Amino acid sequence: MALYNLEISDGRFSIQPNLSYYTKIKIFLAGIFLCFAVVPFVPIAHDIKFFLYLIGAGLCCYVVYEFLFLANVKIIFDQGTRKVYKKIPGIYTKTLMDFEEIRLVNDTSYGLLVYTIGAKSTRFVKNYPISEPFSDTKKGHREQLEFETTILEPLMEFIK
Incomplete structure (x- = not known):
């Protein structure tokens, strides 16, 4: 199976x-991509960009944790x-x-x-x-x- x-x-x-965690990891990776690759080019306030970068960093930490300690x-x-x-x-x-x-x-x-x-x-x-x-x-x-x-x-x- x-x-x-x-x-x-x-x-x-x-x-x-726990292999089903890979689906959630892929979704979070898409969110990380949006936070770090798209947000710099969107004309929004610096404070909002900083907040989105913090969210992206948190998602990175969570993805690493799930990949290392849950999915594998x-x-x-x-x-x-x-x-x-x-x-x-x-x-x-x-x-x-x-x-x-x-x-x-x-x-x-x-x-x-x-x-x-x-x-x-x-x-x-x-x-x-x-x-x-x-x-x-x-x-x-x-x-x-x-x-x-x-x-x-x-x-x-x-x-x-």
């Missing part, structure tokens, strides 16, 4: 659950070590839990269904999302069914 960048190889099952996050299930890792490429890899501790939690705290994993002992304290939020529409149900058949079922077989 392209939305999750699923990779299964060498005893590793990895997904990127990989959840890796390693059969060799029987552990689950959270990897931010080029920055760090964190061990989350053992395969024996994994508990699948359906989180609906914001009105949308999100599949998360958590350790059995702390499943209500810290959960890690492995899916995008699914809405209660036909499209959302179709995406949920596709996620369950393409990613969730192979994942559950992989960690047994």
Whole structure:
């Protein structure tokens, strides 16, 4: 499934659950372009230009944060070590839990269904999302069914 960048190889099952952030990043990049490439040529007051430049700088910081710490996050299930890792490429890899501790939690705290994993002992304290939020529409149900058949079922077989 392209939305999750699923990779299964060498005893590793990895997904990127936040790839939909790329759409928001592209929209913000368009806003940054408008702030820094178009605003200098628009005949408006200096104070308004300065304010628009500040907005552009804030958008830049937010895009860098989302790109580095949200969109590129990989959840890796390693059969060799029987552990689950959270990897931010080029920055760090964190061990989350053992395969024996994994508990699948359906989180609906914001009105949308999100599949998360958590350790059995702390499943209500810290959960890690492995899916995008699914809405209660036909499209959302179709995406949920596709996620369950393409990613969730192979994942559950992989960690047994």
